[in-house]
Amino acid sequence: MYLSYANKFLCGNHLTRSVHKRVGNNIRKYEMIKGKKKIGVAISGGKDSLTLLYVLNELLGDNRKIEIVGITVDEGIRNYREESIKNAQKLCKELGIKHYIYSFKEYAKEMDEVMKNSGSHPCSYCGVFRRWVLNKACKDLGVDVLAIGHNLDDTVQTFQMNIMRNEPLRIARFKPSGGIVEDDDFIPRIRPLFNISEREIVAFALYNNIDFYKSECPYAEKALRNPIRKFINEMERDYPGTKFRMLNSYLSMLEYIQIPENIKLNKCKECGENSSKEICKRCVYLKEV
Numbered sequence: 001m002y003l004s005y006a007n008k009f010l011c012g013n014h015l016t017r018s019v020h021k022r023v024g025n026n027i028r029k030y031e032m033i034k035g036k037k038k039i040g041v042a043i044s045g046g047k048d049s050l051t052l053l054y055v056l057n058e059l060l061g062d063n064r065k066i067e068i069v070g071i072t073v074d075e076g077i078r079n080y081r082e083e084s085i086k087n088a089q090k091l092c093k094e095l096g097i098k099h100y101i102y103s104f105k106e107y108a109k110e111m112d113e114v115m116k117n118s119g120s121h122p123c124s125y126c127g128v129f130r131r132w133v134l135n136k137a138c139k140d141l142g143v144d145v146l147a148i149g150h151n152l153d154d155t156v157q158t159f160q161m162n163i164m165r166n167e168p169l170r171i172a173r174f175k176p177s178g179g180i181v182e183d184d185d186f187i188p189r190i191r192p193l194f195n196i197s198e199r200e201i202v203a204f205a206l207y208n209n210i211d212f213y214k215s216e217c218p219y220a221e222k223a224l225r226n227p228i229r230k231f232i233n234e235m236e237r238d239y240p241g242t243k244f245r246m247l248n249s250y251l252s253m254l255e256y257i258q259i260p261e262n263i264k265l266n267k268c269k270e271c272g273e274n275s276s277k278e279i280c281k282r283c284v285y286l287k288e289v
Protein backbone atom coordinates (compact mmCIF):
# COMPACT_ATOMS: atom_id res chain seq x y z
CA MET A 1 0.00 0.00 0.00
CA TYR A 2 1.05 3.58 -0.57
CA LEU A 3 1.23 5.74 2.56
CA SER A 4 0.86 9.28 1.33
CA TYR A 5 1.64 10.81 4.75
CA ALA A 6 5.06 9.14 4.72
CA ASN A 7 5.48 9.08 0.91
CA LYS A 8 6.38 5.39 0.92
CA PHE A 9 5.11 1.97 -0.15
CA LEU A 10 4.79 -0.95 2.25
CA CYS A 11 4.37 -4.63 1.37
CA GLY A 12 2.20 -6.85 3.59
CA ASN A 13 5.14 -8.13 5.64
CA HIS A 14 6.50 -4.66 6.32
CA LEU A 15 3.07 -3.30 7.15
CA THR A 16 2.55 -6.18 9.61
CA ARG A 17 5.91 -5.51 11.24
CA SER A 18 5.27 -1.78 11.34
CA VAL A 19 1.87 -2.22 13.06
CA HIS A 20 3.35 -4.61 15.64
CA LYS A 21 6.18 -2.19 16.32
CA ARG A 22 3.94 0.85 16.74
CA VAL A 23 1.49 -0.97 19.02
CA GLY A 24 4.42 -2.25 21.12
CA ASN A 25 5.86 1.27 21.34
CA ASN A 26 2.49 2.71 22.35
CA ILE A 27 2.08 0.10 25.08
CA ARG A 28 5.53 0.91 26.49
CA LYS A 29 5.46 4.69 26.08
CA TYR A 30 2.03 5.15 27.68
CA GLU A 31 2.57 2.33 30.23
CA MET A 32 -0.69 0.82 29.07
CA ILE A 33 -0.41 -2.53 30.79
CA LYS A 34 2.13 -1.79 33.50
CA GLY A 35 1.26 -3.93 36.52
CA LYS A 36 -1.88 -5.31 34.85
CA LYS A 37 -2.66 -9.01 34.77
CA LYS A 38 -5.98 -9.33 33.01
CA ILE A 39 -6.60 -7.37 29.82
CA GLY A 40 -10.09 -7.11 28.38
CA VAL A 41 -10.36 -6.32 24.70
CA ALA A 42 -13.62 -4.79 23.54
CA ILE A 43 -14.41 -6.61 20.29
CA SER A 44 -17.33 -5.78 18.05
CA GLY A 45 -16.27 -8.10 15.23
CA GLY A 46 -15.14 -5.20 13.01
CA LYS A 47 -11.66 -4.60 11.56
CA ASP A 48 -10.29 -2.39 14.34
CA SER A 49 -11.23 -4.45 17.35
CA LEU A 50 -10.27 -7.78 15.78
CA THR A 51 -6.94 -6.36 14.59
CA LEU A 52 -6.32 -5.10 18.12
CA LEU A 53 -7.09 -8.52 19.62
CA TYR A 54 -4.88 -10.23 17.04
CA VAL A 55 -1.90 -7.90 17.60
CA LEU A 56 -2.18 -7.96 21.40
CA ASN A 57 -2.27 -11.74 21.27
CA GLU A 58 0.86 -11.74 19.07
CA LEU A 59 2.68 -9.35 21.41
CA LEU A 60 1.49 -10.66 24.79
CA GLY A 61 0.01 -14.11 24.15
CA ASP A 62 3.15 -15.94 25.32
CA ASN A 63 3.37 -13.96 28.54
CA ARG A 64 2.06 -16.35 31.18
CA LYS A 65 1.54 -13.55 33.69
CA ILE A 66 -1.03 -11.87 31.44
CA GLU A 67 -4.47 -13.09 30.45
CA ILE A 68 -6.39 -11.60 27.51
CA VAL A 69 -10.18 -11.91 27.28
CA GLY A 70 -12.56 -10.68 24.58
CA ILE A 71 -15.69 -8.73 25.56
CA THR A 72 -18.49 -8.03 23.11
CA VAL A 73 -21.43 -5.76 23.80
CA ASP A 74 -24.63 -6.74 21.99
CA GLU A 75 -26.55 -3.49 21.51
CA GLY A 76 -29.64 -5.26 20.17
CA ILE A 77 -29.42 -4.11 16.53
CA ARG A 78 -31.04 -6.73 14.27
CA ASN A 79 -29.27 -7.90 11.10
CA TYR A 80 -26.07 -6.25 12.29
CA ARG A 81 -24.71 -7.16 15.67
CA GLU A 82 -25.72 -10.83 15.70
CA GLU A 83 -23.68 -11.18 12.50
CA SER A 84 -20.58 -9.35 13.71
CA ILE A 85 -20.61 -11.34 16.97
CA LYS A 86 -19.93 -14.46 14.89
CA ASN A 87 -16.70 -12.87 13.59
CA ALA A 88 -15.67 -12.00 17.16
CA GLN A 89 -16.42 -15.54 18.35
CA LYS A 90 -14.51 -17.05 15.44
CA LEU A 91 -11.28 -15.13 16.07
CA CYS A 92 -11.40 -15.78 19.83
CA LYS A 93 -11.80 -19.47 19.11
CA GLU A 94 -8.90 -19.47 16.64
CA LEU A 95 -6.63 -17.70 19.13
CA GLY A 96 -7.83 -19.68 22.17
CA ILE A 97 -9.10 -16.56 23.93
CA LYS A 98 -12.11 -16.58 26.27
CA HIS A 99 -15.01 -14.54 24.94
CA TYR A 100 -17.85 -12.94 26.90
CA ILE A 101 -21.01 -11.27 25.57
CA TYR A 102 -22.91 -8.61 27.54
CA SER A 103 -26.19 -7.34 26.14
CA PHE A 104 -28.13 -4.09 26.28
CA LYS A 105 -31.21 -6.28 26.70
CA GLU A 106 -29.99 -7.30 30.13
CA TYR A 107 -28.27 -4.10 31.30
CA ALA A 108 -29.87 -1.21 29.38
CA LYS A 109 -32.33 -1.18 26.50
CA GLU A 110 -31.91 -2.67 23.03
CA MET A 111 -31.14 -0.05 20.40
CA ASP A 112 -33.97 -1.23 18.13
CA GLU A 113 -36.36 -0.43 21.00
CA VAL A 114 -34.64 2.90 21.69
CA MET A 115 -35.13 3.85 18.05
CA LYS A 116 -38.87 3.26 18.29
CA ASN A 117 -39.17 5.74 21.15
CA SER A 118 -36.45 8.26 20.49
CA GLY A 119 -34.79 7.94 17.11
CA SER A 120 -32.97 11.23 16.66
CA HIS A 121 -29.58 10.61 18.36
CA PRO A 122 -29.04 6.85 18.49
CA CYS A 123 -25.27 7.06 18.99
CA SER A 124 -25.60 9.24 22.10
CA TYR A 125 -27.72 6.60 23.84
CA CYS A 126 -25.69 3.75 22.46
CA GLY A 127 -22.36 5.27 23.55
CA VAL A 128 -23.54 5.93 27.11
CA PHE A 129 -25.08 2.46 27.46
CA ARG A 130 -22.01 0.80 25.97
CA ARG A 131 -19.59 2.54 28.34
CA TRP A 132 -21.73 1.51 31.31
CA VAL A 133 -22.05 -2.11 30.15
CA LEU A 134 -18.33 -2.42 29.37
CA ASN A 135 -17.36 -1.10 32.78
CA LYS A 136 -19.79 -3.52 34.42
CA ALA A 137 -18.41 -6.40 32.34
CA CYS A 138 -14.81 -5.53 33.30
CA LYS A 139 -15.69 -5.46 36.99
CA ASP A 140 -17.59 -8.76 36.75
CA LEU A 141 -14.70 -10.44 34.98
CA GLY A 142 -11.94 -8.96 37.15
CA VAL A 143 -10.37 -7.17 34.20
CA ASP A 144 -7.62 -4.64 35.13
CA VAL A 145 -7.61 -2.63 31.93
CA LEU A 146 -9.84 -2.46 28.86
CA ALA A 147 -8.30 -2.15 25.39
CA ILE A 148 -10.40 -0.34 22.79
CA GLY A 149 -9.76 -0.46 19.03
CA HIS A 150 -9.92 3.28 18.32
CA ASN A 151 -7.63 4.07 15.42
CA LEU A 152 -6.02 7.31 14.19
CA ASP A 153 -9.13 8.30 12.24
CA ASP A 154 -11.41 7.75 15.26
CA THR A 155 -9.02 9.74 17.45
CA VAL A 156 -8.87 12.83 15.25
CA GLN A 157 -12.62 12.71 14.49
CA THR A 158 -13.39 12.58 18.21
CA PHE A 159 -10.92 15.39 18.87
CA GLN A 160 -12.61 17.53 16.21
CA MET A 161 -16.10 16.68 17.51
CA ASN A 162 -15.14 17.64 21.06
CA ILE A 163 -13.80 20.98 19.87
CA MET A 164 -17.01 21.66 17.96
CA ARG A 165 -19.06 20.78 21.03
CA ASN A 166 -16.78 22.80 23.34
CA GLU A 167 -16.03 19.77 25.51
CA PRO A 168 -12.38 20.17 26.59
CA LEU A 169 -12.70 17.63 29.38
CA ARG A 170 -13.83 15.05 26.88
CA ILE A 171 -10.62 15.71 24.97
CA ALA A 172 -8.75 14.86 28.15
CA ARG A 173 -10.87 11.76 28.68
CA PHE A 174 -10.11 10.35 25.24
CA LYS A 175 -6.41 9.80 25.96
CA PRO A 176 -4.25 6.99 24.60
CA SER A 177 -4.20 5.58 28.13
CA GLY A 178 -6.43 6.14 31.18
CA GLY A 179 -9.01 8.89 31.76
CA ILE A 180 -9.36 12.02 33.87
CA VAL A 181 -10.31 10.43 37.16
CA GLU A 182 -8.72 7.48 38.88
CA ASP A 183 -11.12 5.29 40.77
CA ASP A 184 -11.09 1.61 41.69
CA ASP A 185 -14.60 1.26 40.31
CA PHE A 186 -13.69 2.67 36.92
CA ILE A 187 -11.67 0.28 34.79
CA PRO A 188 -9.07 2.30 32.85
CA ARG A 189 -9.09 2.20 29.07
CA ILE A 190 -6.22 2.00 26.64
CA ARG A 191 -6.15 2.69 22.91
CA PRO A 192 -3.06 0.96 21.49
CA LEU A 193 -4.09 1.68 17.85
CA PHE A 194 -4.61 5.41 18.39
CA ASN A 195 -1.91 6.42 15.88
CA ILE A 196 -2.53 3.76 13.21
CA SER A 197 -4.71 4.81 10.30
CA GLU A 198 -7.91 3.06 9.28
CA ARG A 199 -6.46 2.26 5.84
CA GLU A 200 -3.47 0.54 7.41
CA ILE A 201 -5.74 -1.46 9.72
CA VAL A 202 -7.95 -2.64 6.85
CA ALA A 203 -4.85 -3.66 4.88
CA PHE A 204 -3.34 -5.37 7.96
CA ALA A 205 -6.55 -7.32 8.63
CA LEU A 206 -6.88 -8.44 5.00
CA TYR A 207 -3.21 -9.40 4.72
CA ASN A 208 -3.30 -11.39 7.96
CA ASN A 209 -6.56 -13.16 7.04
CA ILE A 210 -8.56 -11.69 9.91
CA ASP A 211 -12.19 -12.42 9.07
CA PHE A 212 -13.88 -9.19 10.15
CA TYR A 213 -17.46 -8.02 9.73
CA LYS A 214 -17.68 -5.50 6.90
CA SER A 215 -21.11 -3.83 7.08
CA GLU A 216 -21.98 -0.67 8.98
CA CYS A 217 -24.52 -0.20 11.74
CA PRO A 218 -27.87 0.78 10.15
CA TYR A 219 -28.10 3.76 12.53
CA ALA A 220 -24.59 5.09 11.73
CA GLU A 221 -25.85 7.49 9.07
CA LYS A 222 -27.40 9.67 11.76
CA ALA A 223 -24.07 10.23 13.51
CA LEU A 224 -22.37 13.67 13.64
CA ARG A 225 -19.16 11.76 13.05
CA ASN A 226 -20.06 11.21 9.36
CA PRO A 227 -19.69 14.76 8.04
CA ILE A 228 -16.58 15.19 10.19
CA ARG A 229 -15.06 11.99 8.79
CA LYS A 230 -15.81 13.18 5.26
CA PHE A 231 -14.23 16.58 5.90
CA ILE A 232 -11.06 15.16 7.47
CA ASN A 233 -10.69 12.55 4.70
CA GLU A 234 -10.97 15.27 2.07
CA MET A 235 -8.34 17.32 3.88
CA GLU A 236 -6.05 14.28 4.09
CA ARG A 237 -6.53 13.65 0.35
CA ASP A 238 -5.65 17.26 -0.54
CA TYR A 239 -3.05 17.83 2.22
CA PRO A 240 -1.41 14.48 3.08
CA GLY A 241 -0.38 14.27 6.71
CA THR A 242 -3.39 16.24 8.02
CA LYS A 243 -4.51 13.41 10.31
CA PHE A 244 -1.09 13.08 11.93
CA ARG A 245 -0.81 16.83 12.35
CA MET A 246 -4.22 16.82 14.04
CA LEU A 247 -3.09 13.95 16.25
CA ASN A 248 0.04 15.85 17.27
CA SER A 249 -2.04 18.96 18.05
CA TYR A 250 -4.29 16.83 20.20
CA LEU A 251 -1.37 15.24 22.08
CA SER A 252 0.19 18.69 22.68
CA MET A 253 -3.12 20.10 23.88
CA LEU A 254 -3.57 17.26 26.36
CA GLU A 255 -0.64 18.68 28.32
CA TYR A 256 -2.36 22.04 28.67
CA ILE A 257 -5.87 20.97 29.58
CA GLN A 258 -6.27 21.58 33.27
CA ILE A 259 -8.43 19.02 35.01
CA PRO A 260 -10.46 20.70 37.79
CA GLU A 261 -9.27 19.36 41.13
CA ASN A 262 -12.77 18.93 42.48
CA ILE A 263 -13.80 16.28 39.97
CA LYS A 264 -14.84 13.26 41.96
CA LEU A 265 -16.97 10.29 41.24
CA ASN A 266 -20.18 9.60 43.16
CA LYS A 267 -22.18 6.44 43.14
CA CYS A 268 -25.34 6.68 41.07
CA LYS A 269 -28.39 6.59 43.32
CA GLU A 270 -30.23 4.28 40.94
CA CYS A 271 -27.66 1.73 39.83
CA GLY A 272 -24.71 2.25 42.19
CA GLU A 273 -22.21 2.68 39.36
CA ASN A 274 -19.78 5.59 39.03
CA SER A 275 -21.19 8.96 38.08
CA SER A 276 -20.12 12.59 38.25
CA LYS A 277 -23.77 13.47 39.07
CA GLU A 278 -26.28 12.05 41.52
CA ILE A 279 -27.80 9.88 38.83
CA CYS A 280 -25.68 8.53 36.03
CA LYS A 281 -26.38 9.20 32.39
CA ARG A 282 -27.28 5.59 31.66
CA CYS A 283 -30.09 5.75 34.26
CA VAL A 284 -31.27 9.19 33.01
CA TYR A 285 -31.33 7.91 29.42
CA LEU A 286 -33.10 4.70 30.40
CA LYS A 287 -35.98 6.77 31.73
CA GLU A 288 -36.06 8.87 28.54
CA VAL A 289 -36.45 5.87 26.26
Ligand code: SF4
Nearest residue numbers: 122123126217219220
Ligand atom coordinates in the same frame (compact mmCIF):
# COMPACT_ATOMS: atom_id res chain seq x y z
FE1 SF4 B 1 -24.37 2.39 18.35
FE2 SF4 B 1 -24.25 4.53 16.72
FE3 SF4 B 1 -22.28 2.70 16.72
FE4 SF4 B 1 -24.70 2.08 15.74
S1 SF4 B 1 -23.28 3.62 14.92
S2 SF4 B 1 -23.44 0.79 17.11
S3 SF4 B 1 -26.03 3.23 17.11
S4 SF4 B 1 -22.83 4.05 18.43
Ligand code: ZN
Nearest residue numbers: 268271280283
Ligand atom coordinates in the same frame (compact mmCIF):
# COMPACT_ATOMS: atom_id res chain seq x y z
ZN1 ZN C 1 -27.06 4.77 37.21
